[in-house]
Amino acid sequence: MFSFIKNAFTTREVRRRIFYTLFMLAVFRLGSHIPVPGVNAEALQLISRSGILGLLNTFGGGALQRFSIFAMGVSPYITSSIIVQLLQMDLIPKFTEWAKQGEVGRRKLNQATTYGAIIIGFIQSLGLAFGFNQLAGLGLVINPSMPTYLSIALILTAGTMLLVWMGEQITRNGVGNGTSMIIFAGIVAQVPQEIYAYFQQNIQGVEGVALRNSLLIALGIVLVYAIAIIIVVLMEQAQRRIPIHYSKKISGSKHTAHLPLKINSAGVIPVIFATSVISLPQTIFSFIDQEKASTWLQWVMRLFNLNDPIGVVFYTVLLIAFTYFYALIQVNPEKVAENLQKQGGYIPSVRPGKDTENYLTYLLNRLSGVGALYLTVIAITPIIAGMIWKDIPTALSLSGTSLLIVVGVAIETAKQIEGRMIKRRYKGFLYY
Numbered sequence: 001m002f003s004f005i006k007n008a009f010t011t012r013e014v015r016r017r018i019f020y021t022l023f024m025l026a027v028f029r030l031g032s033h034i035p036v037p038g039v040n041a042e043a044l045q046l047i048s049r050s051g052i053l054g055l056l057n058t059f060g061g062g063a064l065q066r067f068s069i070f071a072m073g074v075s076p077y078i079t080s081s082i083i084v085q086l087l088q089m090d091l092i093p094k095f096t097e098w099a100k101q102g103e104v105g106r107r108k109l110n111q112a113t114t115y116g117a118i119i120i121g122f123i124q125s126l127g128l129a130f131g132f133n134q135l136a137g138l139g140l141v142i143n144p145s146m147p148t149y150l151s152i153a154l155i156l157t158a159g160t161m162l163l164v165w166m167g168e169q170i171t172r173n174g175v176g177n178g179t180s181m182i183i184f185a186g187i188v189a190q191v192p193q194e195i196y197a198y199f200q201q202n203i204q205g206v207e208g209v210a211l212r213n214s215l216l217i218a219l220g221i222v223l224v225y226a227i228a229i230i231i232v233v234l235m236e237q238a239q240r241r242i243p244i245h246y247s248k249k250i251s252g253s254k255h256t257a258h259l260p261l262k263i264n265s266a267g268v269i270p271v272i273f274a275t276s277v278i279s280l281p282q283t284i285f286s287f288i289d290q291e292k293a294s295t296w297l298q299w300v301m302r303l304f305n306l307n308d309p310i311g312v313v314f315y316t317v318l319l320i321a322f323t324y325f326y327a328l329i330q331v332n333p334e335k336v337a338e339n340l341q342k343q344g345g346y347i348p349s350v351r352p353g354k355d356t357e358n359y360l361t362y363l364l365n366r367l368s369g370v371g372a373l374y375l376t377v378i379a380i381t382p383i384i385a386g387m388i389w390k391d392i393p394t395a396l397s398l399s400g401t402s403l404l405i406v407v408g409v410a411i412e413t414a415k416q417i418e419g420r421m422i423k424r425r426y427k428g429f430l431y432y
Contacts, residue, residue, distance in 0.1 A: 014175070014420050021174030024166050025185045031070045031162075032063035032186075036155050038142050041067045063186070067132070067140070069159035073186065074179050076124055076157075077164045078276040080116035084109055085329065117164060118157060125156035175420075176413035183272065184409040187402045225403070228378060232407040235374050238263045240367060242360075247344045257345070261363060264371035265330045268408035270322035271379060271401055277318055278304055278311075312383055316376050323372035324365065333360035378404050 035041045063070040088099045088109070095112070098105035129152045133140040141148055167178030174181070198218070241258040281304040305311040337357040346352045350359045382400040 014417055017173065017175045017420070018417070021170050021176065021181065024170050024174060024178075025181065028070065028163065028166060028182055028185060029189060031159065032068050032189075033066060034069050036067055036069055036071070036152055038148055038152060039067050039140055040142055041065075041140075069155055070163055071128065072121060072124060072156055072160050074160065074163050074167065074182055075276055075279060076121035076160050077113070077117040077179065078272060079120050080113045082273050082276065083116060084113045085325075114161075114164070118161060121157040121160045122153050125153040125160075126150075128156070129153060175416050176409065180268070180272075180405070180409045181413070184406055187406055228400070228403055229407055231374075232378060232404060233411065235264055235371070236262075236267070236408055236411050240363070242363070243348060244340065244345045245348055247346065259336070259347075261331065261360075261367055262371075263367050264323075264327075264374060265364065265368065266323050266326035266371065267330075267412065268405050269326050270319055270372075270375060271404045271408075273322045273326070274315060274318035275401055278306065278315060306383060307387070309387075312380060315383075316380055319376050319379060320372040323375055324368045327364055327368045327371070328361070331360070331364055333357045333364060336360055375404065 063073065084095065087095045089096075095109065098108045101108075126149060129141065129149050133144060141152070163182055164179070167182050170176065170178030170181055172178075239260045239262045241260050244257045244259050246257075281300075299310075302308045302310045303314050306315060334357050337353060337360060340346065340356060341352045347356055347359060350356050379400040
């Protein structure tokens, strides 16, 4: 591990990219402490720790609790990405056509995603300003009026789009996926604060049997975290290698090769997507009095509540659905089969073309079943444990989701750094 870090910093290009990424993340952390003008952020100290609001606050590195310019994080952009990707599935012919146009189509889809993020961000920011002001007893917005709410919404939306731009710059000039790195930085920044809060509430000033029980719980949590991290690392690196044969030898290549299919091809994206789908309705419903709501509205509110068994089941369904959906997008059996046929490659005992596509889809669905089970167990187990054992800290009840994101992003970033280091070792006519 230490040799990997040492080699990374001795490579000039990789060192520059790492420092660029750290600089952008430092700007993100600085912006998360700049409050929006015209608000009293202290009014949110209590309500920002409840339910899904606590999760959004964790993803933003405490930005929501301080109602800073980055209070919404990149959540609107992720929601817009989900919508655009769903519309590509033959729902809007124009989007489907763009998806097949390569780089040009990708730019058009990214532009549509950006416009969607602006619209969703503005609507969501208005809801946050109105709703939080009501929850805080009209103490959040200093001078409640329509111009004030509009200015707050514009500032929050601009903060979200600035984060999106920073994420794109990290992807282009830094290391790792920029959006995932920003979420990663927000979660990691909250870890010391959560540990200190747990120490204050359960260990500091406690003696005798109560101290022993608190220490045992803390030790148990550490062991569970260690086991979960090992499982996540093993599952994220596990893959099935499909042998590929070539009908004719291509210059500089072997007769046989392997097509690696990861057990969890979707990575941590399903967890981020499912959390984003849950977060927006839950944020809206948190402003409604459940006792005064109608029967069907109460049922819908339970559906988006992760502290309710029905909400946990719905969250599980979302995780499984997004795992299958995004795995097909990541691998795309149709394009893989087409590229193999063009290169003269084939899978033994499988005909090129449509049969290869169907075979890859079949294998991908089987692997995604295992991947979906793994993601569900890691994400849901802490929530269920928090429901059963009340002694477990509330702040850790959603730690499975955070753990998947942190470990997954760390693994992918390490792979990107290692790939750039290997590329720099090539010497010859085509590489420098």
